[in-house]
Amino acid sequence: MPYQELLEELKENADEGYREFHKKLLKNEKVNLLGVRIPIMRKIAKKYSRCVDELLTFPDEYYEVTFVKLTAVSLLGYSEFIKHIEQCVPLIDNWATCDCFKANCIGKHREEFLPYIMKFAADESEYIQRYALVTLLHFYVEERYEKLIYEVVSESDTSLYYVHMAAAWLIAETLVKRYDSAKNFLLENSLDKKTHNKAIQKACESYRLSDERKNFLKGIKR
DSSP, X not given: XXXXXXXXXXXXXXXXXXXXXXXXXXXXXXXXXXXXXXXXHHHHHHHHGGGHXXXXXXXXXXXXXXXXXXXXXXXXXHHHHHHHHHHHGGGOOSHHHHHHOOOGGGGGOXXXXXXXXXXXXXXXXXXXXXXXXXXXXXXXXXXXXXXXXXHHHHHSOTTXXXXXXXXXXXXXXXXXXXXXXXXXXXXXXXXXXXXXXXXXXXXXXXXXXXXXXXXXXXXXXX
8 A cells, every 4th residue: 555545545535624723623734634534534534544553654644544543453353562652652733633532442441551641640731631631531530540541631731732631631520420539639739720610611601510520520610
């Protein structure tokens, strides 16, 4: 599968109107977009998932190429996925690629994957930190990982916008699923004011919390 074959297929599926729309959403002028919709890219990635080693040698000159690479890797079984994870995560340079890089195989190997979570959470890169937080959100929001979640969030560099937003999103999801524990975490004031309030805002936007709980949360905004 030569690179030009993949590039041609992506360009054939490009939509100029969607390109402009998505570019505004990404808010990253450095990202070079063709304008291919996510369902189409996922279909292409599935088709090429059997040749991941070759796929990963292709240049990352377009958002869509990187997206296809990471999606193809995310479809692998855990033993194969883990061989590529440290090559793939540094390729993330925007929130959309980060949030869509969800490997379901992690769900059955959460303990094994924890060292990677901790390594990525400690990285200085905005999007690598975000990947750690989003992965916690996808696979770890349950009682046995509560302490870990709060430790990682507390140590995250929330001065970085996309880390701040991911941390707030993670705590909001924890409020929905583990309300009493997450509420107590917020009452400790471990988070900076901005992330604390954003977590409450996002939790209160959820239909999964009762009005009583939402009213309490609104009352502890700082």
